[in-house]
Amino acid sequence: MLLSNDPGEESLAFTPQHFTAMLEAALIGAAESGRVAIDFGEQSISYRELLSEISRVQQQLSQAGLQPGSRVGIHVERSPALIATLLACLFSGIAFVPLDPLFPAGRLKDIAQEAQLDAVLETGRNDSAVIGFCCPVLALDPDGAADPQAGNVAPMRSPSLRPDTTAYMMFTSGSTGKPKGVVISHQALATFLCAAVERLGLDDKCHWLLITTIAFDISMLEIFAPLLVGGRLRLTNSDEHKDPHAVAALLTRYPSVNTLQATPTFWRMLVNTGWQGQAGLTALTGGEALDSGLAQQLLSRCAVLWNCYGPTEATVWSLMSQVQPDQPITIGSSLAGYGHLVLDETDQPVAVGQEGELCIYGDALSDGYWQRADLTARQFVTRGDGLRYYRTGDNVRRLADDCYQYLGRLDGQVKLRGYRIELGEIEARLRGLDAVRDAAVTLEGEGEQATLVAYLEQGEQNGADAPAMTRLQLRKALSAHLPGYMIPGRFVWLARLPTTASGKVDRKQLAAG
Structure with a gap:
């Protein structure tokens, strides 16, 4: 193969x-x-x-x-x-x-x-x-x-597949x-x-x-x-x-298991259960940035550790690199069929040592977004080299050919426990409530302490101020449409959301308290 x-x-x-x-x-x-x-x-x-x-x-x-x-x-x-x-x-x-x-x-x-x-x-x-x-x-x-x-029944492969x-x-x-x-x-x-x-x-x-x-x-x-x-x-x-305790028990009960993939958050929870590792285990981690402390803990508990990177739009992972003891944590090593390029604000490739947006090309790119031609055209672009690229929105520093340091997002998207979350989706759901005039959501804290925090302006109902909803009421209203990982852990009511000089919500001031 x-x-x-x-x-x-x-x-x-x-x-x-x-x-x-x-x-x-x-x-x-x-x-x-x-x-x-x-x-x-x-x-x-x-x-x-x-x-x-x-x-x-x-x-x-x-x-x-x-x-x-x-x-x-x-x-x-x-x-x-x-x-x-x-x-x-x-x-x-x-x-x-x-x-x-x-x-x-x-x-x-x-x-x-x-x-x-x-x-x-x-x-x-x-x-x-x-x-x-x-x-x-x-x-x-x-x-x-x-x-x-029954005999070995061959699946019916459709002849019309393209x-x-x-x-x-x-x-x-x-x-x-x-x-x-x-x-x-x-x-x-x-x-x-x-x-x-x-x-x-x-x-x-x-x-x-x-x-x-x-x-x-x-x-x-x-x-x-x-x-x-x-x-x-x-x-x-x-x-x-x-359940990390259940997974730890399964690994102990079935020592023949030799491969496991999880987010850094789940691996950290698994280590915190007291799990001591598995001989011969190949561990894959991705979906969030891997920190060096967790990497060293995992290296002492498994045979091989892979740090994986890739958006859904590039079909799971596009980079898979083996983590080495006492080496910096990077993302890199393109899979066969993939290529990567880092572009600056003028859409020009950056030199080694510079930072920019990571873009992906190759045969594993998504066809685009379902019935969203506008978003597809914005995120999937064809450059002068004739190749079609996906703009990841991830800010990286180019360390060497096919080796990068992840620096964070360039937009309002966040990662929590491996899940990619558009804060705007949560904010839109909150603004749809009668009691909420406006909303801004931030991700605060790190590692296991990371949590979504919603800042809310009180809305109006029938011309009068609506009573502020309780945390329980807010969570119940959101849970009808949002999975648990997208529901804020904290809700803060404000008289008015702080804004920048340009009139946009000042998220830095919110997070600073």
Whole structure:
């Protein structure tokens, strides 16, 4: 699976048929070897059973009239059925849109409406949550029909797949008050997965503990990479995957687990449980800046530590560098099929030692934002070299060729526990409340102490000042549409938000108290 680091080289001209053929061959080969594909609690699912389940789900999709190019929401709880459903969509050329059942019903409805879904797939146990999605609901039997005695059923690979066929749409926080959809093609997903597998040196000995929600795009690596090499997944359930104590217990109970990916915040919580490490563990961290203190703690507890960087718009990670003891923490080492450039305020490349905006190019870039041509044109630009770039909004210092120091954001976007949050989305929801005239949200504190703080101007209702809402009332109102990680931990009522000379909210003065 050799790739070139030059995105323009022909060796990266994947076709979906090529990628799905590789995946199919890996699944069938592992089935013929009698391997286990997924562990879930005390249950073990063989590759043979997984193939049978993929085929069964594909039949249901076909019978429901879903065709290549259809868009379906995946509202399936964490289970082997979830993995089979995602694979069935990939092989069928049906674009999947993750709908985490743990997210608020209002937010899921917003995503379903924005994505204009053709159907929602669910396991028949969450009927009340999908009411109002304004599209058909296809109930998948979570307990059924996979036949362990069946032959190696090959997935039905759609003959109409093209490189630009959408594999999935991942919805992230949007500054307008609604989530925005990032469109990822089969070409982009294939480029990333093959490059990541090569960089990590994965083979059929891989045993990956899957803890990430499918609503966070880094889960695509956790789900598909082990299966692409005939490895093994241990899938955490809905209670375990966010609990560092439960994850520590799983690592201790199953010493054969040798790969784990998490945000720095979760790794720090795992270390704080007293977890002493795992022999032979490959640890991946990303989604937030990695600090040197945590890096040294992890290096003493695992065999290899990878520092990963990449926005959803570039298909998970674009940079993956191995962290070395007593060395500065940097981001760098482009994956095959990716390239990076740092541009100054005049859109010119910077010299070594200078800082600017990190831009990404290559075969793994998103097609853009779903039905947001204006935003797509602003963030995805074609330069004079003829290459299409994604402007990340991340400020970095160029330390050397393909090596950078992360300095922070250039806009109002923040990262909290690995999640990318547009503060404007929270502010828009707050301004929609009668009791709030205006709102500004900031991220304050560092590490585990970091929290979102909302500063509120009291609004007017029927010509009179509305009584200030309590913290509980505010949290309840926001929780109808925002996931927990986007709900401020503190609310501060002000007579008026401070402003700069230009009339903009003075966020520095807010944070300074």
